[in-house]
Amino acid sequence: MIGLFDSGVGGLTVVKELVRKYPGVDFVYLGDTARYPYGNKSKETVERYAVENAKFVIDRGAKLVIVACNTASSLAMDTLRAKYPDTPFLGVIKPAAELAVADSKKSVGVVGTRATVGSGIYEEVVKELNPKLKVLQKACPLFVPLVEEGMFQDQVTKMMVRRYLMPLRQKNVESLILGCTHYPFLQPLIERFMGKKVKVINSAEAVVDKAQKMNPDLFKVSEAPKQVIAFTDTSDHLDKLASKWLKKEIRAEKAVL
């Protein structure tokens, strides 16, 4: 069983990628919708929530946990590993940073929530891998609500893409990390704006590939796959959103932490 958690529905882009590549896999996904979003919360609070979320998926049988949330990946990995030393944890930061470094000689762009960008985590990880690279970051706080409204191709979204990304385009970044699990829905608009020379990196793809390499056995097709989606707060609105994103009928289980 693979465990995944996120502050809300955003991490479902990782689930989407997981079942696209490995349709018969066993997984349990927890979205902490009752306390969503984590983006502007303190490190201490995010750590506490992450530990509670991890406990839920580990209790359900997860042998590897994907932290499908950029905020928790940037603030809570050390705490998670210290609390559950027997479980491997994989955040969404490092796999994406590795792809960006492989594709860039001079500069890497990063977009994310205010908290992720403010933490400087991508810069830190990219520079560990290649100290010569420049890292240019930009917080894009309106992208999450625009994605949640399904405005993937809207005129307003195009204006915000232009406004947020213009400084990165002008500085000729060679790759651009989508440092928030919601952002893959904006990937077509972002790629069009940034142009063909810029490699746009979707962290959902990157983390699924890396997890499979860490423990290929977990990614084998199960005879009767157990695929659980749970939220700490459930509603018709969330079920509809999840169903639309995953393109199948979802009725989420209510998780009590």
Place this chain on the structure above:
Amino acid sequence: MIGLFDSGVGGLTVVKELVRKYPGVDFVYLGDTARYPYGNKSKETVERYAVENAKFVIDRGAKLVIVACNTASSLAMDTLRAKYPDTPFLGVIKPAAELAVADSKKSVGVVGTRATVGSGIYEEVVKELNPKLKVLQKACPLFVPLVEEGMFQDQVTKMMVRRYLMPLRQKNVESLILGCTHYPFLQPLIERFMGKKVKVINSAEAVVDKAQKMNPDLFKVSEAPKQVIAFTDTSDHLDKLASKWLKKEIRAEKAVL
């Protein structure tokens, strides 16, 4: 001591109105920023959070509690009154509805979050006061993030005001209730778009006036006013936002519920 609580910073528009009219008043405000926003959460979850928030302000000495949050006002008033029968609670819904009814002969417009609009609470309250009035509602989920980004006069905000409010303007509503505590920051844009004939109702003003009528003694100037602003999650970003909105230096206390 007057108590106020909200899911986050939005209710500070009520504090702003309170100290504008009664600068020397004693109050304690709790913003539940660790669990913000409530807008898409279930009734059960919102009730539980509201009770915890009320306990905090009552323990601090509040003799009257303003529920400065539309979601909690629409979902949790009965639960709050049952749990704390000795404390008067005042939500933001009814005072605004009363002003709208006084200003309208045929139809009232309401804007709010998806949860507030979906609850149908404004329609219910307006129709109790005058069953002949038509109530036209519109959910405006992007207004809260636009306000939190400080984009009060932005081109993107103008486009969203136009898109959300056009159906209400076309149907000639006579009054428009701003059914979310964040929205007063958009009042100038909204008034310009709706035109002079439409009375735009700010629920912060309405609830402060009504609370003062309920218990005028609490609104007297205190010799050394105790004015507390507490958040369940504190950060520099939130302090900056609160300071900007209230136009004075705020360092919020960290509340542990």
